[in-house]
Amino acid sequence: MAKLPKISESEWEVMKVIWDNNPCSANYVIENLEEKMDWKPKTIKTLISRLVKKEVLAFKVEGRCYNYYPLLKKEDCIKEESRSFLHKVFNGVAKDMVLNFIEDHNLTDEDIEDLKKVLEKRK
Incomplete structure (x- = not known):
């Protein structure tokens, strides 16, 4: 197996939501983590972007919505x-x-x- 990218603790929280509900929108992730983690929507979107850059997540554009799905099990x-x-x-x-x-x-x-x-x- 190829070496997997390092996923931070915060990114793990995002991944848990997406693994359990994939594909899902950024808004869905925000709704699930905003209160639980006391994070701002911008923070969550930044974490999603990092995961896309690390090639842990990808997305499909459906209309005006980006639906994210995991690239790793x-x-x-x-x-x-x-x-x-x-x-x-x-x-x-x-x-x-x-x-x-x-x-x-x-x-x-x-x-x-x-x-x-x-x-x-x-x-």
Whole structure:
């Protein structure tokens, strides 16, 4: 897989809206993020423009409306962010990351069973 562009935390918020509702207009994104993030419409439009420049988003012009859609799959971006986080914080050692999360979070019995199943499959 080719290296994916770096997506900032703010851009991730925009992408979440578009991944869940694609294609959608800038106004739709603004309506969904304006209050939640306390951002101005101009800020949101700037983030959309950045994502278009990074070739993460594209758009179709329909009348006077620009409808944006993702060029990258959400799953691919999550994997890339996970790899980046793993290398940056845990020097690429997955076991250290997993142990840290397990020790620092309250896991339900169901969570523990799910983890056991995943680990058993990986054996």
